[in-house]
Structures are given as structure tokens and as C-alpha cells.
Amino acid sequence: MTQLVSRAEGVRFDELALATRNHGMQLEGMRYDITPIGMHYLLIHFDIPEIDPSSWRLRITGCVKRGLELSLDDIRSRPATTIPVTLECAGNGRTAMDPRNVGQPWGLEAISTAAWTGTALVGILDDCGIRDEAVEVVFTGADRGIQDDVEHNYQRSLSIRECRRPEVLLAYEMNGGALPPQHGFPLRLLVPGWYGMTSVKWLRNIEVVDRPFTGFQQAVNYRYQRDEADPGVPVSRIRVRALMIPPGMPDNPSRRRTVDAGAVVLRGRAWCGTSPVVRVEVGVDGVWHDARLNREPAEFAWCSWSYTWDARPGAHRLSCRATDADGNVQPAEQIWNRLGLGNNLIQEVPVTVR
Ligand SMILES: Nc1nc2c(c(=O)[nH]1)N[C@H]1C(S)=C(S)[C@@H](COP(=O)(O)O)O[C@H]1N2
Numbered sequence: 001m002t003q004l005v006s007r008a009e010g011v012r013f014d015e016l017a018l019a020t021r022n023h024g025m026q027l028e029g030m031r032y033d034i035t036p037i038g039m040h041y042l043l044i045h046f047d048i049p050e051i052d053p054s055s056w057r058l059r060i061t062g063c064v065k066r067g068l069e070l071s072l073d074d075i076r077s078r079p080a081t082t083i084p085v086t087l088e089c090a091g092n093g094r095t096a097m098d099p100r101n102v103g104q105p106w107g108l109e110a111i112s113t114a115a116w117t118g119t120a121l122v123g124i125l126d127d128c129g130i131r132d133e134a135v136e137v138v139f140t141g142a143d144r145g146i147q148d149d150v151e152h153n154y155q156r157s158l159s160i161r162e163c164r165r166p167e168v169l170l171a172y173e174m175n176g177g178a179l180p181p182q183h184g185f186p187l188r189l190l191v192p193g194w195y196g197m198t199s200v201k202w203l204r205n206i207e208v209v210d211r212p213f214t215g216f217q218q219a220v221n222y223r224y225q226r227d228e229a230d231p232g233v234p235v236s237r238i239r240v241r242a243l244m245i246p247p248g249m250p251d252n253p254s255r256r257r258t259v260d261a262g263a264v265v266l267r268g269r270a271w272c273g274t275s276p277v278v279r280v281e282v283g284v285d286g287v288w289h290d291a292r293l294n295r296e297p298a299e300f301a302w303c304s305w306s307y308t309w310d311a312r313p314g315a316h317r318l319s320c321r322a323t324d325a326d327g328n329v330q331p332a333e334q335i336w337n338r339l340g341l342g343n344n345l346i347q348e349v350p351v352t353v354r
């Protein structure tokens with residue numbers, strides 16, 4: 001069963017084991033528009049499955065007029081697009097929640113942007129012909145394990161309407177090379193704008209269904225809940241967030257920052273899965289200043305921002321917050337939920353200026 005631990009209890013060994021398997025992106029990786037592959041964060045619930053690409057097939061079944069079985073070559077020969085997409089794990093920031101759910105103990109680093117190449121899901125669904133009674137599409141990965149005593153393959157569903165968005169891809173390349181094993185080789189779903197759990201890796205089956213899917217990762221996990229009895233609300237799109245590259249140099253291991261006095265260019269990224277980011281502000285000791293925001297033409301990738309800070313000697317508290325086009329702004333106080341999901345609390349970076 002899901003366990004909550006308080007900060008006072010420290011870090012558990014199983015959390016540490018998860019942290020070494022699933023790494024985050026070093027925040028200085030926000031320098032790059034496209035995250036180098038080895039720096040891209042990872043979240044793997046079970047084991048990376050072993051897949052032979054020559055015998056691998058993608059099966060499309062269920063409420064369709066014609067079922068399909070496609071080889072990797074069949075998929076690669078379809079029309080292809082490449083788009084930069086920012087992925088964020090829904091558990092990003094989990095360790096700031098108190099008490100927290102025992103799961104991947106992310107700080108703020110479960111965020112990355114890759115250039116994904118693939119073919120539009122809608123093209124394949126149209127070739128199969130979705131029948132009228134269809135309501136959702138279930139995506140099944142080849143990875144299998146047990147979570148909360150439930151044995152299952154990793155599976156998620158999406159509404160037909162979401163599946164029809166042209167930017168929802170079946171992706172087989174990342175940053176111009178073959179998809180690496182840890183990111184879903186040979187094929188993964190990629191749903192821009194949604195938290196990462198939706199983008200099923202190691203895809204092997206797509207089933208069009210006539211009733212809402214009730215699998216573990218859909219109906220039990222990934223819900224905003226007050227407590228275990230609360231059915232909660234499903235987690236979907238990425239909430240607005242800005243992060244800064246911690247300035248100056250860190251202390252090892254505390255990672256507290258030391259910065260030289262003078263003009264310091266603070267830089268970072270901001271993103272949102274529901275509407276464009278329209279504003280980023282930098283907080284210096286609680287006073288907010290507008291940062292310069294570079295609205296990137298890419299709709300589903302983070303944008304960069306910068307702010308020149310006149311750093312004076314002493315201890316300071318830096319922060320940043322983003323606002324989206326619907327007026328959503330990041331909260332100053334934690335909005336707690338049982339599984340520690342969708343946390344977009346304002347980042348705080350204490351620094352000492354010398
Ligand atoms: N089959 C499968 N797909 C999966 C997962 C998984 O464990 N198994 N993890 C999901 C989660 S929670 C996230 S955040 C993203 C992470 O993608 P990445 O590891 O390529 O960054 O993959 C998603 N797709």
C-alpha cells in the first residue's frame with residue numbers, strides 16, 4: 001500500500017534505490033534548448049524490457065474496422081515529424097511535500113526537452129477506422145511488474161479526442177538518433193502538454209475501447225487525492241512552472257550557492273501544458289521583478305528567460321514564478337496531495353553573495 005513518510009523520518013532505502021535508477025536532469029541542463037540524451041530525466045516503474053526489434057510488432061485492436069499489425073519498418077515508412085517537447089514527471093517536486101508518498105524522491109529535476117521524431121497516432125487510427133462506440137484508447141507497454149500488490153503491464157489510456165491531436169506521436173527517434181532502451185525503444189507514445197506518465201514507453205499494443213479504462217496506472221495511480229478514500233481527480237496536463245539555473249558555484253554536498261557581487265545574469269526555463277507562458281518573474285528577497293521571456297515558436301517546448309540581478313554582498317533568497325495565458329500563477333504555498341503529484345510550488349534558491 002502507499003506509504004507516507006514525514007521529512008523528520010529521513011529518506012528511506014527504497015526511495016534511495018529508486019533515485020539511483022531514475023535520474024533527473026541537472027538544472028544547469030536548462031542551458032540547452034534540447035537536453036542531451038544522457039541528461040534527459042528518466043522514470044521507469046519496473047525493468048527496462050528486452051525487445052528484439054526484428055520480431056517486435058505493434059498491434060492495434062479493439063473497436064476498429066480493421067485491426068493492424070505493424071513492424072518498425074512499417075511505422076518508419078509512414079509520414080514523419082520532429083517536434084521539441086518538454087516532458088515533466090508528475091511527481092516532480094515530490095520531496096517538498098510533507099508528508100510525502102514513498103516514490104521517486106524528485107527534487108525539481110524531473111524535467112527535460114527532447115526533439116522527438118515519429119508518426120502521428122491519428123494517421124494510424126484513421127487507417128484502422130475507429131468505430132462509433134469507441135470512447136478511449138489504451139496503450140500498453142512491454143514492461144511488467146507489481147505495484148500496490150497489483151501485477152500489470154504499464155498501461156495508460158487517452159480519450160479519442162486527445163488521440164486526434166496531430167502532435168500526439170508514436171516516436172521512434174530522440175534527438176535524431178534511435179530511441180535509447182531507457183526511453184522506450186523501439187517505440188513510445190508521446191503526448192505533448194501532458195505530464196510524462198501519459199507517454200507510454202516500450203509500446204506494444206494499442207486497443208480502442210468502448211468504456212473508460214480502469215487499469216492501475218489510470219484509475220488508482222496518478223490521481224490528485226486528499227486521502228486513500230478520496231477517488232480524486234485524474235492528473236493530466238502540465239501545470240505552469242519556471243525554474244532557474246542555480247547561479248554561482250555550489251558547495252558539495254549541501255549545494256548551497258556562493259555568488260560574486262555585481263551584475264549576475266539569472267537564467268532559466270518556463271513551460272506549461274495548458275496554455276502559453278506569458279510572464280516570468282524573479283523574486284529577490286521577496287520582491288518580484290519581470291524577467292525577459294523569450295517566447296519560443298515551439299508550442300510544446302519550454303521557453304527561456306533571463307533577468308540581470310545586481311547582487312550585493314550578504315545572504316539572499318532568489319525565486320522565480322511563471323504565469324500562463326489563463327492567468328494561472330505558481331503557488332507560494334504547497335498544495336498537498338497524497339501521491340505528491342502536480343507540484344508547481346515556487347522554486348527558492350538561497351545564495352550567499354561575497
Ligand atoms: N511503459 C512505461 N512507460 C512509461 C513509464 C513506465 O514506467 N513504463 N513511465 C512514465 C513516466 S511516469 C514518465 S514521467 C515518463 C518518463 O519518460 P522518460 O523516462 O523517457 O523521461 O515515461 C512514462 N512512460
Ligand SMILES: [Mo]
Pocket residue numbers: 043088089090091196197
Ligand atoms: Mo512520471
